[in-house]
Amino acid sequence: MIAQTTxxxxxxxxxxxxxxxxxxxARCALLRRGFNHVYGLEFEDGRRLVARLSAHRPRGEPNVEYEAALLAHLKRAGVGVAASLPARDGSAALSMALPEGPRPLMLFxxxxxxxxxxxLPDIEATGRCLAEMHDAAASYDGPPSRYRLELPFLLxxxxxxxxxxxxxxDALRADYAAAAQRLSERIAxxxxxxxxxxxGDCHGSNNFMTDGPGGRRIASFFDFDDAGPGFLAFELAVYLWAMHPRKPGKLLEGDELDRWRAYLKGYRSVxxxxxxxxxxxxxxxxxxxxWLFGEYAGRLDVWGTQSIPTAWLRKQVELLGAWLDLRTPAGPADGCRTMLA
Known part of the structure; x- marks a missing residue:
């Protein structure tokens, strides 16, 4: 059997x-290979588009109908997004036959x-435009999402x-089960x-910045593969997770704390x-x-067991133990609230 072709x-x-x-x-080249395969296309008339070949993921089938409809809704509302283009038959994606089975191909x-x-101005604009996206999406009434970003799916x-x-x-299984249980109880x-x-994946590398009217910075978003209805706190946590130090007891400080505060300031302005x-x-x-560990575990046939080696998993237990005692870093208007380990 074939795990995944490129x-x-x-x-x-x-x-x-x-x-x-x-x-x-005129040209088509592989841009990156991660959860999916992403390709850049250039046309004879100078246009450019992006194609995404969805990979088999542990969650199940790709969420293409919801994704395409949400993007169309957001674009009509004036939100900066990379909307998808329908296939010839009007569907959100075409099915590409490959040795491991059919995979959806979308065009953006x-x-x-x-x-x-x-x-910092760009990061503040990212938070502001994400909030504008959430407001615009509140009136979405298209095809339902296959997935909800709630604890059964995320944890x-x-x-x-x-x-x-x-x-x-067995020791690691017990440690990870205990961490998940504690998280569930705290969130409940x-x-x-x-x-x-x-x-679903707004970590600061899935949006581009341009100048709007009067030079105001505008964030436009792409890669909605992990989009879905779910917790606002999870949505905002993705940016914090991306920049937070990976050392137990190490707090967010300096430039990283400034970036987080700018992100919060932008979001709260809307x-x-x-x-x-x-x-x-x-x-x-x-x-x-x-959630990310689960994604890796579900794709070992593609990425290999060395993507989550035992020694590394043990170190992550210590990190998670410290992170379970974190508090959200304060924004400029939040007084003395800080992130504690």
């Missing part, structure tokens, strides 16, 4: 040419701009998958957490963030970490 740019160009009304393709607009990097299933990894032992004790239509949601952000940093 089609050439030429093969993707042929599939796009046959399945979409796009015109003459190409976004201009640069990553926000460490620019329970990933830990179950992690337990099946051959690099786990925070009633009324807000739900939104989440991007939407109110309730105390319970703010408090829950730190808890969802650990949830995000465990």
């Amino acid at each position: 089609p050439t740019g030429e093969a993707i160009a042929r599939a796009v040419r046959d399945g979409f009304e796009v015109g003459d393709i 607009e190409h976004l201009e701009g640069d990553p926000p990097a460490d620019s 329970d299933n990933p830990v179950r998958l992690l337990h099946t990894a051959p690099t786990m032992d 004790a925070l009633p009324g957490l807000e739900r939104v239509h989440c991007h 939407r109110k963030l309730e105390d319970a949601d703010f408090e829950a952000i730190a808890l969802f940093v650990s949830v995000r970490q465990l």
Whole structure:
């Protein structure tokens, strides 16, 4: 059996040419291979598009109908997104036959701009535009999502998958189960957490920045593969998780703390963030970490067992133990609230 093939740019160009009304393709090249395969296409008339070949993931089938409809809704509302293009038959994706089985191929607009990097105005704009996206998505009434970014999906299933990894032992299984249980109990004790239509992977590298009217910085978002309705606290925690030090007891400080405060400031300039949601952000940093471990465990046939070696998994237990005691870092208007280990 085949775990996962990597089609050439030429093969993707042929599939796009046959399945979409796009015109003459001049070049197609693989941009990156991660959870999915992403390709850049250039056309004879100078246009550029992006193709994404969905991979088999432990969660199940790709969420293409919801993703395409949500993107169309957001674009109509004026939110900066890389919307998808329908296939010739009007479907959200075409099915590409491969040795491991059919995989959906979607086509997206190409976004201009640069990553926000460490620019505080760009990071503030990222938070502001994410909040505008959440407001616009509140009126979405299209196809339902296959997945909800709630604890069964974000925590329970990933830990179950992690337990099946051959690099786990009984002691590690007990440690990870205890961490997941503690997280579940802590989150359950925070009633009324807000739900939104989440991007799901807004870690600062899935948006590009451009100048809007008057030079105001605008964030436009792409890669909605992990989108779905779910916890606002998880959505905001993804950015904090991406920058937080991976050393037990190490706090967010310096430039990283400034970036987090700029992100919060931008978000709060558009939407109110309730105390319970703010408090829950730190808890969802650990949830995000465990979700990622589950993704790795579910793709060992592709990435190999050395992606989660036993010694590394043991070190992560110590990190998670410290992270379970974190508090969400304070924004400029939050007084003395800090992140504690």
